Amino acid sequence: MPSLKEDVSIGNLGSLQTLPDSFTWKFTAADSALPLSSSAVEESIPVIDLSDPDVITLIGNACKTWGAFQISNHGIPQKLLNDIESLSKTLFDIPSEKKLEATSSDKGVSGYGEPRIASFFERKMWSEGFTIADGSYRDHFLTLWPHDYTKYCGIIEEFKGKMENLASRLLSWILGSLGVTVDDIEWAQKLENSGSKVGRGAIRLNHYPVCPEPERAMGLAAHTDSTILTILHQSNTGGLQVFREETGWVTVEPVPGALVVNIGDLFHILSNGKIMSVVHRARVNQIRSRISIAYLWGGPAGDVEIRPIPKIVGPAESALYRPITWNEYLRIKYEVFDKAFDAIRAVNPTN
Ligand SMILES: C=C1C[C@]23C[C@H]1CC[C@H]2[C@@]12CCC[C@@](C)(C(=O)O1)[C@H]2[C@@H]3C(=O)O
Numbered sequence: 001m002p003s004l005k006e007d008v009s010i011g012n013l014g015s016l017q018t019l020p021d022s023f024t025w026k027f028t029a030a031d032s033a034l035p036l037s038s039s040a041v042e043e044s045i046p047v048i049d050l051s052d053p054d055v056i057t058l059i060g061n062a063c064k065t066w067g068a069f070q071i072s073n074h075g076i077p078q079k080l081l082n083d084i085e086s087l088s089k090t091l092f093d094i095p096s097e098k099k100l101e102a103t104s105s106d107k108g109v110s111g112y113g114e115p116r117i118a119s120f121f122e123r124k125m126w127s128e129g130f131t132i133a134d135g136s137y138r139d140h141f142l143t144l145w146p147h148d149y150t151k152y153c154g155i156i157e158e159f160k161g162k163m164e165n166l167a168s169r170l171l172s173w174i175l176g177s178l179g180v181t182v183d184d185i186e187w188a189q190k191l192e193n194s195g196s197k198v199g200r201g202a203i204r205l206n207h208y209p210v211c212p213e214p215e216r217a218m219g220l221a222a223h224t225d226s227t228i229l230t231i232l233h234q235s236n237t238g239g240l241q242v243f244r245e246e247t248g249w250v251t252v253e254p255v256p257g258a259l260v261v262n263i264g265d266l267f268h269i270l271s272n273g274k275i276m277s278v279v280h281r282a283r284v285n286q287i288r289s290r291i292s293i294a295y296l297w298g299g300p301a302g303d304v305e306i307r308p309i310p311k312i313v314g315p316a317e318s319a320l321y322r323p324i325t326w327n328e329y330l331r332i333k334y335e336v337f338d339k340a341f342d343a344i345r346a347v348n349p350t351n
């Protein structure tokens, strides 16, 4: 387990005047692109109005070109976004000694702690975070906020509920752009009998303190999410970048009120590789600290197997990946990281 000492240093990042060696990353020229640094208007992911009559086509194109897009008119109340943002600020303002009482006991479980990807990188990231993956976040909230506990748990539950709903609407549209519907996924039938009636969604609250040397620091290292899709609220300070082969790193400028959607690994599997999960990262800056809130959605049911949708695979192709549950995929991903797709490739392609 990464030592508690490290978490103390994470809680104190904002007070450091110089970048410690362990936080210094090496960038090649092509890799370095910093948000806020270039005045050139660069190409970026589209902003899609969800009330647009062409929403399916627009989303389909964005998924194929970028694997990410921003959405407006998404129906998540601005008040809820403000509430969860101020909840996050309060959470990260807590003194580090107190934070230690609410660390996650294991990677990927609820509480303060490094992101799971941390162990695959030699250098440390300029950020701290709080994961909400199971109900144990409530115990932590009770420790941190004995008085406001109910209020804060309420915000999380409301956020989860509304985001899950939005995530399933997005799923339907993206599947629509691929010529199939949710009923073409096996889990739709299995949902009724599955023990876990609730969908699988985790929340990651990220905090990127002001950084003395942003050009040599990394907020959150390059990764794909192991989700079907992720919906991100990045408040009003940029930092998120997505990677595109043709263009390199592209900054996703915050659009007031808009949310960022990105495709995760499970969608890549479902679509038999027709849609790619997008590699993304977060950079930091010297001027303003930044909060982001990610809703990581694993689909409407927990323990069902995810596999390439037969209708998408079609008779002329074969399924690229073997069936796998989300939990099993997470286990493999955090063993082999960016080789996870190779590890689950179908051995005996059918058809
Ligand atoms: C349900 C999930 C999804 C996890 C693991 C587990 C709980 C925390 C999630 C994140 C959140 C931050 C980025 C990420 C890449 C990370 O390091 O931890 C995510 C990861 C994944 O999408 O793989």
Ligand SMILES: O=C(O)CCC(=O)C(=O)O
Pocket (backbone or CB within 6 Å): 204, 206, 220, 225, 232, 234, 239, 240, 241, 280, 281, 282, 291, 292, 294
């Ligand atoms: O902070 C950001 O903009 C990105 C966060 C992210 O990628 C994540 O939490 O998975």
Ligand SMILES: [Fe+2]
Pocket (backbone or CB within 6 Å): 223, 224, 225, 230, 280, 294
């Ligand atoms: Fe991510």
